[in-house]
Amino acid sequence: xxxxxxxxxxxxxxxxxxxYEASTQQSSHASYPFAVSYLPEAFxxxxxxxxxxxxxxxxxxxxxxxxxxxxxxxxxxxxGMFEFLRQELFFYRVQYTxxxxxxxxxxxxxxxTTVFGVDATSRFTxxxxxxxxxxxxxxxxxxYKCTPRPIPQCLGLLKDLTEGATGCEFNFCLVxxxxxxxxxxxxHSDDERFLGELPAIASFTLGAKRDFLMKHKPxxxxxxxxxxxxxxxxxxxxxxxxxxxxxxxxxxxxxHSVPKRAGEQGGRINITYRQALVRxxxxxxxxxxxxxxxxFQWNAREKLMRAWSADEDASxxxxxxxxxx
DNA sequence: AACCATAACGGGG
DNA sequence: GCCCCGTTATGGT
Numbered sequence: 001x002x003x004x005x006x007x008x009x010x011x012x013x014x015x016x017x018x019x020y021e022a023s024t025q026q027s028s029h030a031s032y033p034f035a036v037s038y039l040p041e042a043f044x045x046x047x048x049x050x051x052x053x054x055x056x057x058x059x060x061x062x063x064x065x066x067x068x069x070x071x072x073x074x075x076x077x078x079x080g081m082f083e084f085l086r087q088e089l090f091f092y093r094v095q096y097t098x099x100x101x102x103x104x105x106x107x108x109x110x111x112x113t114t115v116f117g118v119d120a121t122s123r124f125t126x127x128x129x130x131x132x133x134x135x136x137x138x139x140x141x142x143x144y145k146c147t148p149r150p151i152p153q154c155l156g157l158l159k160d161l162t163e164g165a166t167g168c169e170f171n172f173c174l175v176x177x178x179x180x181x182x183x184x185x186x187x188h189s190d191d192e193r194f195l196g197e198l199p200a201i202a203s204f205t206l207g208a209k210r211d212f213l214m215k216h217k218p219x220x221x222x223x224x225x226x227x228x229x230x231x232x233x234x235x236x237x238x239x240x241x242x243x244x245x246x247x248x249x250x251x252x253x254x255x256h257s258v259p260k261r262a263g264e265q266g267g268r269i270n271i272t273y274r275q276a277l278v279r280x281x282x283x284x285x286x287x288x289x290x291x292x293x294x295x296f297q298w299n300a301r302e303k304l305m306r307a308w309s310a311d312e313d314a315s316x317x318x319x320x321x322x323x324x325x
Numbered sequence: 326a327a328c329c330a331t332a333a334c335g336g337g338g
Numbered sequence: 339g340c341c342c343c344g345t346t347a348t349g350g351t
Contacts (some may be wrong), residue, residue: 098326101351107327186326213347262345288326 019083027152029128033295033308037088039081039154046077047161052241061231063216065248067166071241072204073158078241082206082269086298088154089114091177091305094291110260111183112296112305115289116155117172118148119194119276143279146286158204159273166245168200170273172281174289178210178268179305181261187215191251194281195274200247202273205238208266212236212244214256 021042026035039047052074055067071078091112097104118124122143123133128150130139151159155173163169178184190201216231236244246256258270276282296305 099351100328103351105328105351110327184327186328188326259346 020080025153027150027154029150031147031149032152033090033310034297034313036090036152036154037084039157040084043077043081043084044157046074047158049074050161051165051243055245058234061216061234063249063253064214064231064234065246065250067245067247068236069243069245071239072162072243073206073241075241078206082240082267085154085175085206085269085271086177086267087300089152089175090295090297090308091175092290092293092295093305094288095293096288096291109288111185112177112179113289114175115172115285116149116151116175117170117276117282117285118150119278119280119282120171121277121279122148122282124148124150144286145283146290148282148286155271158271162202162243162273166200166202168202168245168247168273168275170202170275172274172276172285174272174274174285176270176272177305178208178258178265178270180267181263181265184260185258187213187255187257189217189251189255190246190272190274192281192284194276194278194284195251196277197252198248199251199274200245201251203244203246204269204271205242206240206269206271208268209237209239210258210265210268211261212238212256212258214254217253217255 020040023038023040025038027038028035051069051072053070053072055069055072058064058066058068073081091114093112094109096107096109098107099105118130121133122130122139125131130148131137132139151173155175159170159173176185190199195201212235214234214236219228219230221228238244276285295308297308298304299306
């Protein structure tokens with residue numbers, strides 16, 4: 001056998017080049033299960049070129065008012081940002097019960113979620129405290145049933161840039177992780193009262209492409225007896241770095257979904273920025289995007305989301321102390 | 326907003 | 339052009 005072959009066999013595999021250069025700074029808060037790294041500087045630099053493409057106005061159908069950026073985040077960094085966020089954020093698999101045909105039914109939300117932000121009646125101070133938006137004084141305990149979480153630097157940077165480019169204002173960031181084609185979200189509108197009448201929502205895709213379906217809500221029969229033309233269903237295949245800005249009448253009149261898909265699909269992260277106007281929005285979002293269960297974190301070795309435990313986190317990369325007899 | 330049963334679709338042979 | 343069957347769409351709960 002050749003000498004080189006043995007060397008190849010025994011030499012430990014070269015450590016994989018990291019997909020991103022981790023920052024030394026972190027966003028911390030008492031409400032976080034663990035600190036979240038700042039966005040790597042290389043990504044932050046490239047984000048200054050966003051939007052990478054001019055937005056395409058989509059208003060060809062009735063009540064449709066959106067802009068499609070293909071992409072918004074430069075393709076050169078979109079997959080890297082996907083890897084970064086999947087690794088550095090904590091996620092939840094929310095469970096709750098609904099009444100189905102009178103009987104309580106368990107719902108396991110078919111995706112991982114996490115949420116940051118607080119509605120417009122409050123704001124975070126520099127040190128992470130919550131104060132009333134008007135008076136600047138500490139909020140009464142009891143204003144929220146949940147514990148609102150400030151938006152970490154890595155997601156706040158993209159929020160600020162998007163606000164600047166679109167002229168919209170956001171105070172919430174929802175993140176969804178679709179692990180594979182079985183993870184999905186069924187048809188719904190983001191038309192909750194606490195978002196106001198004509199909400200603007202910026203929705204980013206990172207990682208695997210997924211179909212994004214839109215259909216008009218049922219149109220009530222016209223009182224004059226004229227026939228109405230149903231708007232066409234729309235299918236967008238959202239790729240890594242793409243962004244759709246939904247605004248105006250869109251949420252009031254259209255439903256959207258990311259349906260289950262057969263076959264092998266990689267993971268996809270969806271980030272949405274939106275503005276909640278009143279307190280009810282804050283508790284609602286934390287109920288359905290954080291829930292009451294524990295956090296999950298991406299395990300790169302096993303390639304899956306794993307239940308996070310404070311103990312294991314503390315001993316990460318550290319040899320456990322020997323026990324004396 | 327999800328599950329599930331069932332219908333409709335559509336590419337391969 | 340038709341059948342097969344996996345995938346996708348739809349409607350009731």
